[in-house]
Structure formats: C-alpha cells, structure tokens
Amino acid sequence: MTYSLAELLIVASAEAWRNDGEMMATGIGPLPRLGSGLAKMTFNPGLMITDGESFYSTIPVSPGARCEPDNVEGWSPYDRTFSTLWSGKRHSMVGPVQLDRFGQANISIIGDDYKKPKVAMLGARGFPGNSISHPNSFFFPSHNKRAFVSGEVDFVCMVGYNPARYLGGKQPAGLDLRIIVSDLAVLDFGGPNHAIRVKSLHPGVTFDQVQDNTGFDLVKPDTIPTTPAPTEEQLKIIAQLDKYDVRKKVLKGDPPGDRR
Amino acid sequence: MDAVVSQLKDGMTIGIGGWATRRKPMALVRAIARSNLKDLTIVAYGGPDVGLLAASGKMKKLVFAFVSMDQIPIEPHFKNARQAGTLDVFELDEGMFHWGLRAAAMKMPFLPTRVGVGTDLLKHHDFKTVKSPYADGEEFIAMPAIKLDVALLHTHRSDQAGNTLTLSMDPFFDELMARAADKVFVSTEKLVSTPELEMSKNFRFNMFERAVVTGVVEAPGGAHPTSAAPDYNLDMEHLKAYVAGAESAEAWAAYKTQYIDVSPEAYLEAVGGLDKLRAIKAPAY
Numbered sequence: 001m002t003y004s005l006a007e008l009l010i011v012a013s014a015e016a017w018r019n020d021g022e023m024m025a026t027g028i029g030p031l032p033r034l035g036s037g038l039a040k041m042t043f044n045p046g047l048m049i050t051d052g053e054s055f056y057s058t059i060p061v062s063p064g065a066r067c068e069p070d071n072v073e074g075w076s077p078y079d080r081t082f083s084t085l086w087s088g089k090r091h092s093m094v095g096p097v098q099l100d101r102f103g104q105a106n107i108s109i110i111g112d113d114y115k116k117p118k119v120a121m122l123g124a125r126g127f128p129g130n131s132i133s134h135p136n137s138f139f140f141p142s143h144n145k146r147a148f149v150s151g152e153v154d155f156v157c158m159v160g161y162n163p164a165r166y167l168g169g170k171q172p173a174g175l176d177l178r179i180i181v182s183d184l185a186v187l188d189f190g191g192p193n194h195a196i197r198v199k200s201l202h203p204g205v206t207f208d209q210v211q212d213n214t215g216f217d218l219v220k221p222d223t224i225p226t227t228p229a230p231t232e233e234q235l236k237i238i239a240q241l242d243k244y245d246v247r248k249k250v251l252k253g254d255p256p257g258d259r260r
Numbered sequence: 261m262d263a264v265v266s267q268l269k270d271g272m273t274i275g276i277g278g279w280a281t282r283r284k285p286m287a288l289v290r291a292i293a294r295s296n297l298k299d300l301t302i303v304a305y306g307g308p309d310v311g312l313l314a315a316s317g318k319m320k321k322l323v324f325a326f327v328s329m330d331q332i333p334i335e336p337h338f339k340n341a342r343q344a345g346t347l348d349v350f351e352l353d354e355g356m357f358h359w360g361l362r363a364a365a366m367k368m369p370f371l372p373t374r375v376g377v378g379t380d381l382l383k384h385h386d387f388k389t390v391k392s393p394y395a396d397g398e399e400f401i402a403m404p405a406i407k408l409d410v411a412l413l414h415t416h417r418s419d420q421a422g423n424t425l426t427l428s429m430d431p432f433f434d435e436l437m438a439r440a441a442d443k444v445f446v447s448t449e450k451l452v453s454t455p456e457l458e459m460s461k462n463f464r465f466n467m468f469e470r471a472v473v474t475g476v477v478e479a480p481g482g483a484h485p486t487s488a489a490p491d492y493n494l495d496m497e498h499l500k501a502y503v504a505g506a507e508s509a510e511a512w513a514a515y516k517t518q519y520i521d522v523s524p525e526a527y528l529e530a531v532g533g534l535d536k537l538r539a540i541k542a543p544a545y
Contacts, residue, residue, distance in 0.1 A: 052545030116345030
C-alpha cells in the first residue's frame with residue numbers, strides 16, 4: 001500500500017491526542033488539523049475541535065471548507081477559548097519558526113535586535129499562555145537547523161524546560177511538552193531533564209540524518225522504531241476529512257511516505 | 261467621521277476593537293490615516309488597522325500580541341515598520357492583553373497572572389511580580405492595566421444614544437475596550453431607532469450599555485475590507501490589493517490616493533458598493 005509523507009505525518013500527529021480524553025484539540029496548519037480530526041474520528045471521540053473560527057463541530061471540518069449549520073455542536077468565542085486553555089483542557093499542536101533544545105519556541109522575530117529585528121513575524125500571540133497552561137506538541141514540515149536551532153531561539157514565546165528562566169526557580173505547573181512531528185521523525189522530551197530524543201524514524205530516514213539537520217544534540221535510544229505507516233482505514237478517513245485534498249499541497253511535490 | 265477624529269489628539273492611546281481581519285472599525289481608521297494626528301499609541305488585536313496606521317506614519321507605539329491577517333499571516337506594513345526600527349512596541353501574550361484591558365475596565369492597577377513567565381516578554385518589558393498573600397505563596401506577573409484614552413469599536417446596529425448590537429459570531433474583547441477607555445466612539449453599519457433594535461429579542465448581542473458610549477457614527481461598510489458578518493464577509497481580493505501596496509512607496513501612494521484620501525462614500529464606491537460587499541462569500545479558516 002502506498003501513502004504520502006503528508007499522510008504519514010497526519011497519522012503521527014494524531015497520536016499526540018490519543019490519551020487526552022475529553023478536551024479541546026487545536027492543530028495549527030492543515031496536517032496537524034487533519035491529525036486532530038483523525039484522532040477524533042478514530043481513537044479519541046471525546047476531542048472538541050473548532051472550525052477554525054467560533055464553532056465546535058461534531059465532524060471535523062475539512063481544511064478550506066466552512067462548517068455546515070447542522071454540524072455545529074458548541075460555541076468557542078475567544079473569551080471562552082482563553083478560559084478553556086487556562087483551565088488546561090486543551091492540547092495544541094503548533095508550528096513555530098524556531099525551536100531549541102529546551103523546547104522553547106519562537107514566532108515573533110528573527111535576529112538579536114528586538115528594536116529593529118531582521119525579520120518581524122506575528123508577535124508572541126497566545127504562545128506564552130498556552131505553554132504554561134496546557135499540553136503542547138509541535139509540527140515542522142521541514143526539519144533543518146534554521147528551525148531546530150543551536151543555542152536558544154531568538155525570542156522565547158513558548159516556555160520550555162529551561163530552569164534558568166523559571167520564576168522563583170519553579171517549573172510552571174502546566175508546562176507539558178509532548179511530541180514533535182517533523183518530516184524526518186517523531187521526537188519527544190523523554191531524555192534526561194526533558195532532553196529531546198528521537199522517538200521514531202520515518203521509513204527510510206536514519207538517526208544521523210535527523211541529527212545532521214538539528215542544531216543541538218539529540219538523545220539516541222538503543223532501539224528506535226519506525227513511524228507506523230497509515231492503515232487503509234486511516235487513509236480512508238483522512239480522505240473524507242480532507243475533501244479538497246489540501247494535504248497534497250502542503251509538502252513540495254507531495255513525496256511518498258516510505259523513502260526506502 | 262471627521263467629527264470623531266476632531267475629538268482625538270496627538271499622543272493619545274487608542275484601542276481598536278475587533279480581531280485581526282474581523283470587525284475592525286476601518287472607516288474610522290482611514291479617517292485617522294488622512295488626518296493630521298500623530299504620535300498615537302495603538303492598542304489592538306492587530307490586523308490591517310495596525311498596518312494601515314503604520315504605513316500612514318500615525319503610530320509611535322504599538323501595544324499588541326500579534327498583527328496578522330489570518331489567511332495572509334504576515335501583515336506587510338507592520339513588518340516594514342517593525343523592521344525599520346521606527347516603532348516602539350509593548351508586546352504581550354493575547355491573554356495578558358485581555359488581562360490588561362480587564363484590569364483597566366475594573367479600575368485595578370494590575371491583575372496577577374502566570375502568563376508570560378519564562379518568556380522573552382519579560383526581557384524586553386519592565387513587568388513587576390507580586391506574591392500571593394495566601395498559603396500557596398506563588399509569585400505572579402502583575403499585568404498592568406491597559407488604560408485607553410479612546411476606544412474605537414464597530415457594531416452592526418446602534419441607536420443615536422449608543423444602544424448597540426454586535427451581531428457577529430464572536431464579540432471578541434470590545435466590551436473590555438469600551439470599559440477601559442475614557443471615551444468610546446462606535447461606528448455602526450446601520451443607525452436605527454431604539455425600537456428597531458428589538459432589544460427584547462437581541463439582548464445577547466448588546467455588549468455594553470449606552471453610558472460608556474461617547475458618540476455614534478453611521479458607517480455602512482465601515483469594517484471593510486475586514487468582515488462584519490453577518491452583514492458582509494472578509495474581502496480577500498481587496499486585502500490582496502492592500503498587501504500589494506506594501507511593495508514600494510509608489511504602490512502605497514497609489515493605494516492611499518484611491519482608498520484612504522477619499523470620503524467614506526467615495527471609498528464604498530471605489531470598492532464596488534454595499535451590494536457587492538454583501539455578496540462576498542465567507543472565507544474558510
């Protein structure tokens with residue numbers, strides 16, 4: 001059975017929400033969003049997923065589509081989204097521009113001059129509050145040293161496991177970084193002192209390849225499994241959740257998932 | 261529109277309602293852009309409102325958590341101003357921003373929060389901390405009140421007295437902005453009589469009481485190119501023309517001549533008229 005890399009990443013992303021129970025799932029970008037939808041339609045029906053605007057939908061809305069009226073199951077204006085996220089009942093998967101060895105993430109500026117940044121991006125958005133309130137995972141469509149930086153990110157928007165920055169030396173109670181899905185591997189924070197380790201390698205990718213594209217040392221377990229291929233049922237559900245085939249346009253050339 | 265702008269002064273702190281590309285009081289923003297006002301501090305969940313004022317040189321300082329146009333993630337005029345190093349910024353988390361407005365609305369000097377801990381927001385801005393007086397003894401960031409001289413908000417319906425209806429799916433934080441401000445000017449799609457508001461049915465769309473409203477101005481299409489759903493949706497085509505205006509000084513001058521240095525009526529005509537706005541299909545998010 002053939003499958004695309006995008007489909008492999010959707011399936012790998014879905015795993016982030018497997019054991020979350022009933023909470024808000026937010027996947028930023030088409031592939032994490034489809035991942036959250038796949039999780040809801042298969043192993044975690046308790047997930048609450050918005051249409052990207054103000055409604056929770058019963059069936060996850062396809063990227064590029066609008067929520068049909070009879071598919072609305074709840075309301076999530078921004079005020080309530082903050083209440084939800086501060087309560088901890090949310091798990092986001094976000095795509096920062098930079099991530100460092102602590103799991104600190106950046107979407108604000110590039111460069112070391114805050115007054116006159118080399119590149120101005122979005123601003124901190126909700127990253128600071130998200131990172132200390134509820135579980136977070138990450139998605140990187142292109143695993144390279146510009147994304148996985150050496151040293152610290154240029155501007156810490158999301159808190160990571162960096163004790164030097166904790167207020168009063170205490171780790172924020174809600175800080176809970178889960179997995180990182182990239183186009184090369186799935187990583188987590190399961191190394192010593194939450195160091196980032198390789199959890200699974202995508203078919204045809206070696207540890208050295210991941211390490212060579214990362215700006216800091218990765219933890220290498222003795223055995224590293226291969227990221228599970230999508231099942232036929234998963235591929236069918238993904239196709240239903242993505243009726244405009246947006247997943248085929250996310251990664252350049254829509255490469256195959258098995259690169260052996 | 262100009263009557264509202266005549267009550268604004270150089271150096272004021274002005275809050276702009278809405279969120280990114282949704283329900284921004286753009287007719288009022290354009291009126292500020294063509295005025296002689298200068299050195300403003302703008303407080304906004306930013307979209308093209310911030311970009312337009314940046315490109316017009318009206319803004320000295322920006323209080324923000326993001327500036328983005330959602331489907332077009334990077335606001336090019338904001339990006340240009342930020343990279344030129346000409347803009348003072350007070351960058352916040354979205355929730356800290358919410359908390360700062362709430363503190364001002366409650367007449368509190370600050371509200372405690374965990375948000376911001378561990379981030380570079382603390383490195384570039386002078387936040388104080390406060391310790392819980394209770395047994396937990398936890399240390400918090402004291403998010404200072406964001407007091408506004410003026411709030412500019414766009415609503416769907418209003419009567420002359422300032423009884424308003426905000427009919428969109430998300431009211432955002434307009435209520436907090438209204439309460440955080442000394443003066444509140446409301447633009448509205450349609451000025452109606454009080455009975456026409458049908459308030460007994462529509463009360464859930466009434467975000468704040470008329471006592472906080474200083475003045476009301478009718479502005480059909482006044483949120484364009486941002487959305488004022490259900491009356492009309494985001495105009496992506498116009499947003500693209502606006503973005504193209506960031507490519508060069510000449511491009512901006514052309515945009516400004518056509519869309520900013522004109523009366524609200526001429527603007528509406530230039531973008532195709534109200535019927536055209538109402539026919540724009542809703543975008544997907």
